Amino acid sequence: MTMIEIAGLTKLFNAGSLDEVLALDDVCLEIREHDFLTVIGTNGSGKSTLLNVIAGNIIPDKGIIRIKGKEVTRHPDFKRAKYIARVFQNPFQGTAPDMTIAENLLMAWLRGKHRWPLLSLNRKIKSFFRDQLASLDMDLEKRLENVMGTLSGGQRQAVTLLMAVLQTPDVLLLDEHTAALDPKTAAQVIRLTRKFVEEHHLTAIMVTHSMNQALELGNRTIMMHHGRIIDDISSEEKKKLTIDDFLNKFEDIRKQEKLTPELIGRLKALYC
Amino acid sequence: MNIQTEKWNNFLIIHLEGRIDGLTSTGFQRKVDQLTAEGHLKLILDFSRVIFMSSAGLRVIIQITRSLRPIGGEVILMTLPDQVRELFRVSGMEPFLKVVSGLEAIMPQSTSGPGEAISSRLDFGEFAVDWMALTGKTGQLLLLGDPDKLASSAYPEGDCHRVKPSEFRFGAGLAALGDDYNDFSNLFGETVVTDHHFFSFPAVTRPGVDYAFYTAEADHPFNFLYGFGFPGDFSGVFRFDFTGESPDLGQLLKAAATVASSSVFGVVMLGVSQGLQWMHLKKVPVLENQPPSGNIFAEDIFHAWMNFSPEREELNKTIITTGLVSRDPELIPERVRSFIPEKGGMHLHGIVFENGLLSRDIRDFETELARVARDFRAEKVVHLLPSSRLKSGFIGIINLDLH
Amino acid sequence: MELWIGAVNLGFLYAFMAIGTYITYKLYSFPDITIDGTFTTGAATASILIVNGWNPLTVLPVAFLVGSLAGFITGFIHTRFRIEGLLAGILVMTGLYSVNLHIMGKSNIPLLNDPTFVSLLAFYNPGLNPEFWNFLVLITTIVLFWMVVSLFLRTDFGLTMRSTGNNPVMIAAQGVSVVRNKIFGISLANGLVGISGALIAQYQGFADIGMGIGSIIFSLASVIIGEAILHSRSIFIQVLGVILGSVIFRLAVALALYLGMNPNDLKILTALFVLATLITTQFFRKKHEGRFTRMFHHHARIFRWSFLILFVLLFVFFVVKNRPKKENDAHRPRIGLLLANQSSLMTNTRNGFYDELRKLDYRPGENCEIIELNAEGDIPMNRTMVDHLVSAGVDVLVPVSTASTQAAITKVKEIPVVFATVANPFSIQAGFSDSNHLPNVTGVYGSAPSYELLKLFTMMKHGKQKIGTLYNPAFPNTKVNLADLHKALKSYPQLELSEVSVSGTSEVYQAAQSLAAKGISAFILINDLTVFNALESVIRVSRAQKIPVYSNDAERLQDGVLLVYGYEYYVSGMQAAHLVDRVLKGENPGKIPFERFKITSFGINYDMADQLGVIFPDSIRKAATITFIHNKLNKQPLVLPEDREIQTKTH
16 A cells, blocks of 8 residues: 655755755655665765655645545644654754653654643643653653653664654654764664564655665665666665665765766777 | 884894783874885894883784785894793794894895886886886787677677686676586676686676686686687886876877787786776677667666766776777777777776785786785675776786787 | 722732633733723723713623733734734724723723612621721632632633743644633633723722723732742632732732832832843743852742832831821811822922912921822823821812822812812812812812913904814713813804814824814813823924814913913912911811812913914903013912912002
């Protein structure tokens, strides 16, 4: 079943000015249910824009986005939250620092639901949260009443991840969510990511700068460059690839951009 | 630790002072690497002021000795303190090292520089090279296939030429190894033959250098789509060692053309790179792969067919290059013409090896050529453009009979 | 003691506003200046409804709704149009000024004889001291309010509000509309401010257009004090801190007044206090390096507590030290003089009062004591000052100006009150007629006689004429004077009046020019504080366009007015002194009728007449009591008629 359908997505930033950027250039993409898609790309390739457009933080100039067959192209981010859960690159963005872990989890527990003036944060739900925190394996279950600000970046990212799956989302968006972490913590968060995606059979899209993660995680990888999807690698193909292949691919693109008819003519004359 | 150097006859004395241990050994190694790269191959290590050396220092000394010995270099250890001597003894390395108690124990060899007596200096204005004339006869140029079919990817199975490695000593072309065409039809790639050894770089997605060392007993044929080859009778050898910016291959080979006698001559180069510009195929130009446009240089598919370096790449790599150079585009005989690209007047294929030390003695050219092919790890084989640069090395010149 | 309990009660009433600010400032980091306007809106709405017969408690939800609406507009402008929060607040606040005036219909609504929650409480008073009874009820209410607010902020909805302020990105990702949520929060906050305004209006007995000015700073100060004394992550403690902060702030104000601090200085002190706290919180947030900072940071709790203890000690010290020594001075009459601001209206009244008292053999510091306070234009401040004067044990209270009088007659029932320089005491419900009035109140009043001024004008200019006037409708006296002018005009059908209203001194020049452009032949100026303060602007136009100025203000003749006919407020002071004398000698103020001004002044300016090319007729020359000629003011000494009688008798 198709989970996300994207057609003709185009987004131009700073239109008409000197630093005009075509962040998305007629992007078409179909993501099926239980796909775990990793997205890699050069800086400014539009991979983060793609994620933001899916999440609703950025409204595209052209194109259509459907989630579960429903068109959401112009819906703002909060209206899509009933389908989508997010983990941000910046560990500070995913949680409210001055509120307790329990309160943060409650906010996630209510994702996409109406918030009534009810006292839901009772002993029962706290014990449920405690069990969930225990699954992170970070000894956070004892710190339910601690404020988020006292946690390390990695712990916060782990909690954000837990918050994202607390109400099983239709789509999980991960925006370079380990980029700001040290390698050891990043590995831990990646392990949790894999675990949650597998346990909950999630449909996930992960933007990453790490070719390793792109290769290692998920069943499908797309490569983006200058707002376009330049390659779509299936799970079978991924098994054969190495990081060098990714690097070569990007190197190829870089060279391709430098090619002019003159240069080709010169190279030909020097070659044969 | 502290390192001072001093010239003594054709040796360089390296005065070591202080501790050589895990902390200082990398600095020591770097210093020695720098000196050998500058051409100091005969070294005397003066230990008189060394107070302690750990096995980290020992490792550096063994490494230097090992790398200098094959290229005519020498390492002599002088005035060892007891601790260091004990270390060598315990490690069992003593027999392999030359240890003396003082300078008087070393027989200074001729003070003349390497090759000075047998070579002369040729000045080409912007640069100068050493030249050693040899007595090589003119060799017969062997031409295989037709390079013209390349641009249209039009080689049928029948165009595959099988050549025994014994037939020529040096050569280049588009070739593959194997017995069955169906087996290797998608493994053709830029190829260099050096000393009868075969190195090719298949035009596939993830290429690795494929090579076969020549032995007279197992004289497996090479399969060429096109190629050329010649015997190894050098009419002379250039040696060069530039400081600063080197002349590019175009300039260097123009200089070589002044000492060659045939209008198109063969060259074999061994050297250290200072930036290469190269091209190689990413797809095999056989008929099965032919694009609808019939032109692999068409703008929309060029990048799929050809890999190239937009700017000079590969620094300090050891390179073996073979190829044909024309003295004057006007004088190229008809049958050879298609083997020389329109521009640049030369067709060079090069093997890019890892970096390593080379001898600087002009007489060592052929032995070094054999050693590099045998001992060094090859990374790729490419078509070299005349704008590539070598900073030091040798060029062997072979006059050719073109008919 | 009443002063302090009164301050605590005020603190409780202002706590609603402080909680509103806590919601916007602490939860959303949005210092919402709208509340300066909303506070008045709440007061205005409540007052007008009460005057129209509503129950004083049912007006509270209405005040809440009206306040919320104002907050909604600010929130909407801020979130939908991406206008900077402060700017959005200022926009709505400025707009609210006009809205408030429209709601009230005038700039001041007295609630003296209307039911308020205070009178409601008094009805149920089991016999306790009224302020103490108020205190008991208010503290119960505030504890309830505290629990409700704290619990609300712990509900799913409350937590969502807090998360929105703390991390909008995160809460949006959880499916919450940050825009909607923020608008709701700001509306809620302003609703609470509206309630606060409604309660304060009832408590002080009137609503006034200027009562909200500075609310944001005062409530910020309350929030900050609360945070300083009770630093906790618990929402219960935080809300309690804000309520206590509000009480402490009001106590501090009372203390400052008690110690005789100038209320103007109080404002800058408050501003500095808020600024200092804002800077230090920034400072702490950044965790600077450096030994001192680290030490300070490490011992923040100790510093906070020492601050509190120091504050309490100082407070107790000053209260004990400055306790009025009533018994010692029992024989010497004590007079409390309360002025509304620093204008010459006030100072002239004051001078007349002092001079005349001396003539009646009262020697301040020797055989009597005068405690003089000045509210410096801060209308709510009058109320606190009345409290202060009462607790200082004055035998008679002399409020000068309508605003001060209003505060005095609302608060004081036992002590005699003698007011001065009030245009219309009936409009503030001091009485129904000169002789039928509040039992402890008497005083001097009167508004400038417009009829005579117009008559003098018709003597100068005959036939059909266009005349112009300008005024600031925000002042209660102005409204009275304007009505008087309209009434007088009915006697002069040949005169056609053009009116322009202004809202500040900066608009006067333009207003005068627009009148001149309409072809008027004279400016007829009624008594109006704004025009009075910007008279020079009218004179400039007068000189340039050769249009004479006629004024009811007797004190500005030398400044370029052609003709004045009116009262000198000095006389009001003189008359008040006589009334005080009578009261101190044991007369019942309830039996003393209100007095009108006894002397009118009539002045003409020959210098100005020369400049404008006007010649005064003989009849006018002879009648003038004041002349200005060759840059010199010639004026007869002011003597009250009864004194004149005495003088003539002795001669």
